Structures are given as structure tokens and as C-alpha cells.
Amino acid sequence: MSLPVEFIKKYQNLLGEEESNKFFAAIDSSSKKGFRLNPLKNNYHDVQYSLADPIEFTSDGYYGGISGRDSEWTSGYVYSQDPSAMYPAVALNVKPGEKVLDLCAAPGGKSTALASFLENKGLLVANEISKSRAKDLRENLERWGATNVVVTNESPERLSKKLPNFFDKILVDAPCSGEGMFRKDPAAMQYWSPEYVLTCQARQKEILTQAMKMLKADGELVYSTCTYSPEEDEEIVAWLVENYHLKIEPLKLYPGMSMGKSDWSKSNLPELKDTVRLWFQNGVGEGQFVAHLRNTEAVEDASSKVKKRKKKHQKKSSITRLTKDEITTVAKVLDNFVLPDSLENWQKTVLQSNGHVFVPAVDPELLNELHILNNGVELGLLKKKRFEPSHQLAEVLGQKEQKQLLNLKNETDYEHYLHGETIKVNSELRGFVLVAYQNHIFSFGKIGNDQILKNFYPKGLRK
Ligand SMILES: C[S@@+](CC[C@H](N)C(=O)[O-])C[C@H]1O[C@@H](n2cnc3c(N)ncnc32)[C@H](O)[C@@H]1O
Numbered sequence: 001m002s003l004p005v006e007f008i009k010k011y012q013n014l015l016g017e018e019e020s021n022k023f024f025a026a027i028d029s030s031s032k033k034g035f036r037l038n039p040l041k042n043n044y045h046d047v048q049y050s051l052a053d054p055i056e057f058t059s060d061g062y063y064g065g066i067s068g069r070d071s072e073w074t075s076g077y078v079y080s081q082d083p084s085a086m087y088p089a090v091a092l093n094v095k096p097g098e099k100v101l102d103l104c105a106a107p108g109g110k111s112t113a114l115a116s117f118l119e120n121k122g123l124l125v126a127n128e129i130s131k132s133r134a135k136d137l138r139e140n141l142e143r144w145g146a147t148n149v150v151v152t153n154e155s156p157e158r159l160s161k162k163l164p165n166f167f168d169k170i171l172v173d174a175p176c177s178g179e180g181m182f183r184k185d186p187a188a189m190q191y192w193s194p195e196y197v198l199t200c201q202a203r204q205k206e207i208l209t210q211a212m213k214m215l216k217a218d219g220e221l222v223y224s225t226c227t228y229s230p231e232e233d234e235e236i237v238a239w240l241v242e243n244y245h246l247k248i249e250p251l252k253l254y255p256g257m258s259m260g261k262s263d264w265s266k267s268n269l270p271e272l273k274d275t276v277r278l279w280f281q282n283g284v285g286e287g288q289f290v291a292h293l294r295n296t297e298a299v300e301d302a303s304s305k306v307k308k309r310k311k312k313h314q315k316k317s318s319i320t321r322l323t324k325d326e327i328t329t330v331a332k333v334l335d336n337f338v339l340p341d342s343l344e345n346w347q348k349t350v351l352q353s354n355g356h357v358f359v360p361a362v363d364p365e366l367l368n369e370l371h372i373l374n375n376g377v378e379l380g381l382l383k384k385k386r387f388e389p390s391h392q393l394a395e396v397l398g399q400k401e402q403k404q405l406l407n408l409k410n411e412t413d414y415e416h417y418l419h420g421e422t423i424k425v426n427s428e429l430r431g432f433v434l435v436a437y438q439n440h441i442f443s444f445g446k447i448g449n450d451q452i453l454k455n456f457y458p459k460g461l462r463k
Pocket residue numbers: 085103104105106107108109110111128129130133155156173174175176203207
């Protein structure tokens with residue numbers, strides 16, 4: 001692989017001859033594949049993959065590959081992720097019930113892990129600035145089937161204006177120069193230059209400035225990149241410590257992880273050694289840098305920021321409550337299924353917007369004027385006296401053992417269903433059913449008296 005000359009010189013200088021040779025040789029070796037299972041799903045270990053090689057530092061991560069056609073994937077039982085990239089979400093140490101923000105979230109590798117750790121309790125706001133990438137993020141989180149997720153497509157600046165001092169935990173998995181991706185995706189090299197590294201550094205500071213506005217006075221921040229450049233790693237952490245009331249929290253070093261390099265930052269701050277670097281040559285996965293910081297700002301200082309917020313005149317919302325009759329119509333369908341605990345009292349909080357019935361994860365008023373792709377669980381669509389359950393609900397219902405369930409009998413039927421075709425079935429069930437393959441629920445369908453399974457797999461997802 002032909003690395004940029006200035007890149008070679010830089011790392012020879014930083015690492016010395018012996019270690020830089022190992023580093024360059026490792027860039028030419030094959031990359032490591034990993035996947036994470038989804039503990040939110042029913043019998044979540046029931047997958048076709050070998051679980052013989054677990055990744056030590058996370059609960060549900062394993063070495064190995066998966067395919068996007070597998071029923072484990074379409075049903076959200078599994079997510080393919082570089083093993084090193086599993087560490088930032090672990091480092092944030094999220095507890096059920098907390099309010100968590102993943103500010104640079106697409107395609108959702110870390111958001112899906114954060115949703116697992118929250119166990120449907122508290123809130124995850126997964127934000128992505130790019131419209132097309134935000135769509136992928138929404139789809140990946142939809143498959144994951146958590147009930148407490150909001151997906152936004154916003155700039156950090158607009159988000160921070162709405163949600164000052166709001167989050168207990170924030171992950172900034174920043175856009176970076178991507179040196180840690182050179183092995184897996186050599187095309188990443190074409191953008192690299194010393195100037196590009198500095199452009200990334202400036203953007204990271206802008207993003208973090210907004211993140212800090214949203215962090216609670218006693219909140220915690222994880223900053224991560226998939227690059228090795230000290231300008232985007234230790235230098236950024238030193239900048240955070242110098243400009244905010246942030247303290248570096250030591251991260252646990254697992255085999256294959258290295259300490260951050262204090263002497264690679266101009267500040268030479270000794271605590272920088274408590275950050276973590278994952279090098280190709282150390283065998284965990286691709287390149288990653290992770291830092292965990294705690295806000296130690298006095299609570300009074302932070303609350304004064306909230307008071308400064310002006311109450312602007314808000315646009316009239318299209319969101320309304322449901323009538324009793326509408327609730328009955330929805331309940332008639334939902335009563336056939338076992339809901340996760342977090343949706344048991346759905347009648348109390350359910351809302352609708354132009355017929356889209358949803359159980360919000362957060363009061364929609366709070367997010368007024370933001371670009372929201374998902375708020376909680378869309379239960380389905382009310383069409384006059386009829387209710388059609390949503391695809392998202394099918395993925396959510398995969399959390400529980402279900403009776404109103406049709407297991408497709410072979411791979412051909414599964415492939416046909418993914419393609420959007422109807423299937424002739426032999427079943428007593430009628431009306432809306434959950435459709436599964438190998439017990440992995442991945443869609444709704446509807447069976448009529450003719451025993452034809454009508455296809456409700458969304459057009460946008462068909463393969
Ligand atoms: C490293 S990727 C995130 C990967 C993601 N956390 C995951 O685990 O799947 C960085 C993300 O930051 C987004 N991004 C780029 N410029 C940004 C900006 N100025 N503010 C916020 N996010 C930005 C990119 O679109 C990209 O999706």
C-alpha cells in the first residue's frame with residue numbers, strides 16, 4: 001500500500017523506527033471484522049454465528065463477519081462493527097434512565113450500542129448532520145427496536161440552542177482525517193494531507209463547543225476519533241481541559257490498548273496518558289482514539305445559562321392527542337401482540353401527526369422546529385377507521401415472544417418476502433401478523449382467508 005510520504009515521515013518521527021515499521025506493516029495486513037448482538041431482542045443469542053471469540057471489553061461484541069441479507073440483520077439482532085469502534089460507547093458508561101446524546105451518530109454503530117445499554121429507559125438522541133447519512137442512521141436504529149430513541153438531522157449548533165444543559169452523557173465521535181481507516185478503506189488516504197488534519201481539528205473544536213453547551217454541569221463526555229494524529233486526539237483533549245471545567249477520567253486499558261501520549265500534545269498534560277489509543281499492530285481492530293471527560297462546572301453557573309433562554313413564539317404544531325375511538329381502533333390491533341414494558345401504558349402518552357400514531361420518547365414541544373426523523377415509536381398509520389401497524393413497531397415487538405407470528409418456512413420464502421412478494425402460507429392466523437425467519441421478526445404481514453400473506457415489508461427496504 002503506498003502511504004503519503006508526509007504521513008510516513010510524521011509517524012517515523014513520532015513512533016521511532018522500530019514501532020513505525022510495525023505500524024506501516026500492519027496497515028498492509030488484513031482488517032479485523034466484528035459484530036455486536038442486540039440484547040434488547042428476544043432470545044438474542046439465538047443466531048447462526050459463532051460466539052466463540054468474544055471481544056473482551058464489551059458485553060455483546062464478537063470477532064467475525066455477518067451479511068446484510070441474514071435474518072439476524074433484517075431483524076436487528078446484529079450490527080457489523082469494527083471491534084475497536086466498540087470502545088467509545090463502552091467508555092461513556094451509560095446507565096438505564098440517563099439522557100444521552102450521540103452528536104455525530106451515522107450510520108449508528110455507537111448509537112445502537114448506547115440504546116442497548118439504556119435498556120429502553122431514559123433517552124437517546126442520535127443526531128447526524130448529513131441528510132443521506134441520517135436516513136441510514138434512522139433505518140439502523142429502527143431495526144435495533146429500542147423505544148426511547150429520537151433521531152435528528154441537525155447541525156450541532158441548532159441542536160445546542162434547543163437543548164442547553166440537557167444531557168447526562170454525550171458522545172462526540174468526531175469526523176476526522178480517518179488514518180485509522182487506511183487499512184480497511186485505503187480510499188480514505190486520498191483526502192489526507194497535513195492541512196486536512198488541521199481542517200479536521202478546527203471542525204472538531206466547533207462541534208465540541210456546541211456539545212459542551214448541551215452537557216449538564218456534572219455530565220460526562222466521550223470524545224473519540226478513528227485517527228492517530230495527535231492534533232485531532234491529545235491536542236483536542238488538552239484544548240477541552242484548558243477551555244472548560246473538564247477533568248480527564250482514566251479509561252481502563254484492555255489487552256491491545258495503549259495509553260494516550262502526553263508528550264504528543266504541546267500542553268504535555270500528564271493526564272492525557274489516561275486516554276486510549278488502539279493501534280492496528282496491537283491486534284484489536286482498526287484505529288481508534290478514546291477520551292472520557294467529566295464536567296466539574298459549578299451547578300449554579302450551568303443553571304444560569306438555562307435562564308438566559310428566550311421563549312420564542314413557536315409554530316403551531318400538527319401534533320394532537322387521539323380520540324377515545326381512535327385509541328380503540330389502535331388497541332384492536334395492538335392487543336394481538338405482546339408489548340415491551342416501556343410501551344405498556346402507551347394510551348397515556350400516544351400522539352398523532354397527520355395520522356401517524358406515535359409514542360414519543362421526548363415531549364415534541366421541546367424539539368419544535370428541529371428536523372426530527374423519529375421520536376420514540378411510530379405505532380402505525382390511522383386511516384379513517386383502520387389502523388395499519390408500522391415497520392418500526394414490528395422491530396420493537398421483536399423484543400418479546402409473540403404468538404401472532406408467522407415463521408417463513410425456508411430461505412426462498414424469506415428472500416421473496418424481502419423482495420416484496422406475497423407468499424402462500426398454511427396458517428390458522430388471520431389479519432396482521434409478525435413475519436419472522438428463523439424466529440427473527442423482521443416485518444409485519446397480513447393473512448387473508450385465501451391464506452395469502454400480504455407483504456408489508458417497506459418498499460424502501462426491499463432487496
Ligand atoms: C466518525 S463518523 C460517525 C460514526 C458513528 N458514530 C458510528 O459509530 O456509526 C462522523 C460523523 O460526523 C458527521 N459530521 C461531519 N461534519 C460534521 C459537523 N460539522 N458537525 C457534526 N457532525 C458532522 C459525519 O457526517 C459523520 O457521519
